[in-house]
Amino acid sequence: MGKNKDSKFKKFKSIGNDKPGTTPVFNDLEISEKFLRLINGCNLLEDLLERSLDFILETFECTSSWIEVIKEEVNPYFQDGANTRTITRCVYRNSDRSISQMDENCMPSFVNELIFNPTSPSDPGIAEDNHIFWTNNAGETAKSSGDSEKAALKFFREKGFETFALLPLLSGREPLGIMMVGDNRLEWLNAEKLGLLKRIIHKLEIGISRLMSLESLRESEKRYRNTLDNMLEGCQIIGYDWRYLYVNDSVAGHGRKSKAELLGHTMMEVYPGIDETELFKTLQKCMHDRVARRVENHFVYPDDSDGWFDLSIQPVPEGLFLLSIDITDRKKIEKALQSSEAKFRSVFDNSVIGKSLTQPTGELEVNRAFAQMVGYTLEELNNKTWSEITHPDDLEKSKKLTDELLTGKTDTIRMKKRYTHKNGSVVWVDVGSSVQRDAEGKVLFHITSMRDISEQVKAEEKLRTSEQRLKLFVEHAPAAIAMFDNEMNYIAVSRRYYKDYQLKDDDIIGKNHYEVFPELNEYIRSIHKRCLAGATESSEEDPFERLDGSMDWVRWEMHPWYENKNRIGGVILFSEVITERKRSREKLNKYNQQLEFLHDIDTAILESKSPQEIATVVLKDIRILIPESQRISVTEIYVEENKASLLALLDHDKVKYMSDSELPLAVFGDIDKFTNGEVHLITDVEKQVSDPRVLKHLKAFRAKSYLNVPLVVGGELVGSLNFAMENPIHFSDDTMKVIRRIAHQMAIALSQARMLEKIQGYASYLEQMVEERTAELAVSEMRYKQLFEQAPDAIGLFDMKTGKFSEFNSKAHEMLGYTRKEFAKLSLSEIEALENKKDAELHVNKILRSGTDEFETKHRLKSGEFINVHVTASRIDIDGRTYILSIWNDITRRKRQEKAIRILNEDLRYRQQQLEDANQELESFAYSVSHDLRAPLRAINGFTQVLLDEYGVLLDEEGKRIGDTIIRNTKKMGQLIDDLLQFSRMGRTSMTLLRVNMQHMVQSIYEDIVDTDDRKRIDFIVSDLPEIIADKKMIRQVWVNLIGNAVKFTSKVKHPKIEISYENKKGIYTFRIKDNGAGFNMDYADKLFGVFQRLHSQKEFEGTGVGLALVKRIVNRHGGNCFAEGEPGKGATFCFSLPINIGEISVHTDKNI
């Protein structure tokens, strides 16, 4: 509706205004009074509306009237417009007085809109009187109306009204409803009727408003009562006479009484003695003073159970209104909470364990114990955060764990962390933290316990260190060490142990010994048991059979270790696998045995005359050396005759002689190779041998394999040493060596024997040749004699039978100062001069027993003097007689030299001691000089200075000059003493040899001792200097003095130039410093390096004359030399040399101070 509503309104109105009635028909006053009475007689809105309609029908004699009352009820709980409910009451009455409802529940909305249009801007407002819409001819009006008016006109016309008026009902400016008055007659309305209607409606509006508010009051009372009745809180109203006027169900419940028991009765009747209580006094005060109060009341039931109520007391017109809330549960929880809180507090505050409580907000509370732990007061800690007192290294870990706690990953954490004590030290703390959550899992706070474990950590640390150390010690010990607990589980093992027992590198710590070595037998286990009981056992050599059957030899020692004084914690095993050592010892033994045997064979062979004898001697003992062979034989071979015959056979341990047992040469394989010295080895007879003759022979020997070793001498094959084995065998290199050695000796012996036989065999021939032979022998004898005589040592052949020397060379008797004749008569005791006679006998016995001996002894000279002799002696048996061949070497000189050296050494040591003593003395002397000479000097200097300072005014110029001279001289003397001391020290202090970079040193000294101005003036050239080995401090002093000198002596030259260079010649560095300064006369060159020697006056150049002496001393100590060249006015060159390899020169202490 509505854009051009205004115009339509006018039209609508104009129809009504066209024909207003002129003659008043109604008695206004009477009607108004009557209507007022009607209104006042109504108590209910419906009643009023119906009676008003009746009144209008009766008064206006119209067909119908209709009232609609709109009531907007705003729901107080939901204040947005959407929930506003509109309650419409619609009453319609026809003239036949029957009340009939319209088809619709209310007037159509367009009617409403027509009357109340609050939005139209041009609308002056619905309160205006002329906002009444009426028509006297609905059909006619509709023709000239807009759509909305048409709808309204149509609506009412259809109900049978030709004439109707629509009037708004207002309360103030608020709409109350609409009233319609209609008639089926045309032109029924007039101005008088409309005016009366308006006045009636005005009164009706007041009536409706009153009843509506009354109604809503009633409704709200009803609603409140309903609410009160159903409230969980107890509500009661108590009258002035303390009677219960109203109680709701909850009050009855709270009081455990029925409503009937309460209502109408006084409180004192219901609860005797209540007037004595505090509560009642409060109620009295509220009643009397009309004030509100709120109290908590503790209520004890007859059955002794109790309850708590929160009472709000409010004065109301009827008396007092009491709102009570049962807070028993809350109180109980509160109380429980309080008591648990109190408990918690006391634990928290008084705990010796550090505690903290952290709220989710980060708010933190700690107890005193924790504060003490970290050295802060509680107040100081209030200003700290966890991060600030946590040790920086533990911050990350700590945060991570705390985050886990806070994010709910875990509910408890436990860690060892460090805090930083106020004093900066580290506090180790065992921290346990847990989260407290409410029923919904929300974090309430987390509580943390902290225990100071610093001491524990320290102790652990210490223990760990010592344990670590012990472990390292054991691990790296050079022996095989294993430490077991008392159940023989490994605790610690050395690396050597792993190695020696071929254990895999994986960790055996913790494993059981018997698990690692299941092969350990009961015997060994019983040893372990004894040791675990306190015994210490050991063995030098114990076999230890491995699982794989191999045998090791072990040296071991096992003893218990103690956990404390009385308790054995386990055992420690020190062991050594000595298999290798044992083997090599055995090998050595065997080797010695072999040597001895070879020697025996040699001796025996030499003694033997026939080949058979030789063979027998060899075979007798050979099995000791070669036990592998069951049958060993010696064969003689005559290559030219193509013949071989067995000389002897060793069958197991028996030697059998063979005679005429020829055998085929084929047995020895290729005879040429054999003659060349190649052994003939058949490792498998069955496979390798086909010659039936050989097989036949071998069968006799039951040989499965055999070895023939040729006996060759001077290219001639004389025989063979044969080894037959029942098993295929292979000889070791060592064995082969022994065999060859024997073969070699045998070959010689056989060859000789064969020659002898030949000689015997050709006796006649021999006789013919005897003369020739004698001559030859004579020559040979001569040769032999000459050899004997010309030997560099004394040689003598001592006949054991006669006890005299039967043969000796001239050196022998000359050595002892006897003639040949005299010497021949001497007995051994006359020569031997050992203090203990038995020693000589022992030597002789040894020679006789073992064949040789070598020893030092003393011989007595004819003159009675003694000489030291080195004797090499061996036993010789000739023709059944025993001789001792001895060779003497005079070692007297050597002995004397040794002694001399010894004495010299002692002397040297003595001198060194003396030197050290002298040095010591010198040192204390230097100390005294330093101390005692300086003290008086200081006094002279000091007091002169004081004199000049304090009494200077009394002195004339000369007096002052003298004073200055004294001071100058004392200073100089002080310098002299210092220089001298340094000079002396340079000779005494020991040298520390280090690598010294001369280039660096020279540069830095130059910059140190020469000031910048001088450096700008001086042309200083240094060639690339080498690195040397020297005492750095001393060499530095050399350069300081030399460079200092050069600078000093060039100070008066216009363009000073200093050049430093070096040359390397024959392992000697020569350093050179050349200047163009004052120079010197070469005549005095030798004085330059002396102490206190100066070539210049003090006036020219200052100095003490010690500097160059010091240079010389240092250079000399380094094994070098100093020298200088110069010319007055032209400059000087100072040189010093140093051996490149200073390590080779002895660093000595200078004696010449």
Place this chain on the structure above:
Amino acid sequence: MNYTEVEIIIVEDTPEDAELMLMSLRKNMLANDLIVLEDGQEALDYVFCEGKYSSRNKKLLPKVIFLDLKLPKVHGLDVLKKIKSDTRTAKIPVVIVTSSSEDPDVLKAYEYGANSYVVKPVDFSSFKNTMTELGSYWLVINKEPIP
């Protein structure tokens, strides 16, 4: 003398040296509370309140001791050793002031706990400077240990 006020003890047997030291310190107003002891034994007696110093208040410690090494009766190094090995006196700063620049003495002095080692220069002006610096360092600059 009122022992309570002693701040510097000088142990020096050469009267001239002692006088020169006094002069140097006096120039800088550092010599007010000072005592000169002439031998090692006297120094020990003073420090440990024995002999003629037995009535001295043991709790009063000087701010510094200037100790010569070559002393009659008891050698300076022994005096030093005794002072530094007694917990009551170990905290007293001891400065070795000696003529000797011999190395073993320096090493030994430090070994025994000397706080400083100074060689008396022959030249008086250097000597004066040395003493002034020592005096002002140990009396003014150095923070003494709280007893």
